[in-house]
Amino acid sequence: MKPISSRSGISVKKKRGFYKNELYGILFALPAILGLLIFTLGPMLYSLYMSFTDYSGSNSPDFIGLGNYKRMFSGEDQYFYKSLGVTLYFVALSVPTGIIYSFLLAILLNRDIKGKAIFRTVFYLPSIVPIIAISFIWLWLLNPDLGLANELLRSLGLPGSQWIFGEKSVVPSLALMNLWTTGGTMIIFLAGLQDIPRSLYEALEIDGGSKLDKLWNITIPMMTPTIFFNLIMGIINGFQVFSQAYVMTSGGPNNASLFYVFYLYREAFQFSRMGSASAIAWVLFVIIMLLTFVVFKSSKKWVYYEGDGAR
């Protein structure tokens, strides 16, 4: 294969060679492209169609136009706005805290300290534990009567919390739990930090800058592309939070943790309204798309790419 293609690349005219290469490229990418078309795009379009039908999962779908969407936006389905609010609250809490926490952690773990490898492993470890297992661990940690969290607060003389059993405290509790699983984000930050040229810091040292100056004027600006990436991923993952509600709270108390995807799940598999569940899924798709678009737009203002300045 290889000698032939390289020979033809030389002997054949440039233009034809280009097409041939393109053909090979597409051929090689075909498994992925077909996979996307058949297993992702196909079901997606099908669910788009379903979202315009009354479909219980076992009947033949009846086309009802925008009925499902109307039901959601008109407030006839009382859970739509509630779950959207709960989810936005969770995203607003968990994304910034997650990014700040893992960023600070990455800075600490980027220093030359003894046992660096061990610390890195320890902080990364929770993110390879399945979320279901994590949920069970935290169910015990956050138990108001026997849990470690309240025990700790009590030993400090502070009042305990109801954690996931309080209507007001359940989402913050889950956001706190989310911090524990940000090991992946931390690793990306760590890689980003190691890409920052030493020379920049050295230059700043010569100019007499402090450690804070280094952070503010070099580290953070140089890290903005990484922060940007993690922000997008964080938002997307935040909107799709599900397992915690499924395992720990069942959406309670009083629907205070009725996350959007849990609401979708309930609509589909408890209330047997697949059509409406498809509509819910598509609204989520559009929300995430719009938010991602907004963040992308805003990125021009605050994300710094090395080399851009030289244009």
Add this chain to the structure above:
Amino acid sequence: MKKHTGRAKLMLVFLMITVLFVTACGSGNTNAGTNNTGNTAGESDAPNEGADVNSGEKVKLKFTFWGSPQEKKAVEDAIKAFEAKNQNVTIESIHIPGTDFLQKLNAMIAGNEAPDLSYSAAWKLKMGEEGLIYNFFDLIKEDPSIKKEDYLQYAWWNWDTDKSAGPYQASVVPSLMYNADLFKEADVELPPTKAEEAWNWDEFVETAKKLTLDRSGKHPDDPGFDPKNIKQYGVKFSLSWSSYMPLVMSNGGDYLTEDGKEFGLAKPESTEALQRIADLINVHHVSPSPVQASSIPAPATALQSRKVAMVIDGSWNHLDLSKANINWGVGVLPVLKDYKSFFLGGSLIIFKSSKHPKEAWEFSKFLTDPQNVLELHQGLWMPQLKEWYEDPKLIDSWANEELPGRPAGFQDAVMRSTYEHAEPSPENNVKNFVEIDAAVTAGLDQVWLGTKTAEAAMKEVEAKVKALVQGTYLK
């Protein structure tokens, strides 16, 4: 600048791909569905094809069910017994865990691979409305060996008048269970076992107080009692509808009002009962709140480990209790006015797509006959056929108090008290129950936690479920 637009394009592609990938799991939940209605038979046709049960033609039935390992084994044994009796029939049984059941079943239906018959929960009513399953009343008309009146009065899953997805295949009931040792230690009389002698509410609260201990051994009425450090609770309510509804009914309330037009739980008789249960938690401190209950294990273990002295929960816990090494017993439920309770259970449905509805019918009859799954009826289930509550011989075969799963007092406290005071259970009586219950459960969260009165919370729920209140099926 050129470089910049290139990057922007790349970003856009990245954006599209990420969004596409990560949302795919959210939107791909529907099953590919094909038209399944209008199969072999029309809307109300009884099966008229399929060979006679004992003829030579080989018949294979597909049967989907759920259940604990013990239930699975008992059902599989019953299948073997049925196959031995009907040589021409083989049954392919598919055990599906309860949480995935509907999802799997829907996929099978959509792929034209629907089973011949299946266990089923409340979703069966929709399948009935959509014409996917046989009307039980049509099937029973064809069979002289059994009639509608043989079953318990309210043991029906109907989707319309005269359209039924079947009677319970077996029943369970709300039940009060206790650890007798704790009563002895506190020198308290055991719960009554006869419905006429049931505790009124004050007696019940008094008893529960005597059985509640904080870490220093004090009772709720003692000076210095610490409600934050309770070691042993007098009673634990499961806080689901199957546990609070008997008390609501006992006070003259019900899920919907008598005419089925209004949300009954918001009426004073009902909210009073609900408030009494909440008061057990927040006023009398004899019962754990949902928060405290989170650190209390399942009923059998909770009784065994002396976390609670009494439990009001489903009778399906009897099985675990009989296996735990514990001196346990059963009593009648406490009442506010009259004694009321109900049976609950699932039913077997037969799909219209079945090629052998006759054999499926025979098998469903076989499996719902307690005789053929007697082992399960001696500790986990209760029969759904009246005869088994009337004929002393039959009673003795499943409710003999010498059986390990049937403690002393069982026949009075569980069997007769329910049989003689049975009302319809809201689950198979109230239309749109699953959705109304979701709203009620959320509203009651606040009542159990003491942040709202039952009256206020149920008034709010009433407004939310207004459109869902559409009457009842049975009464």
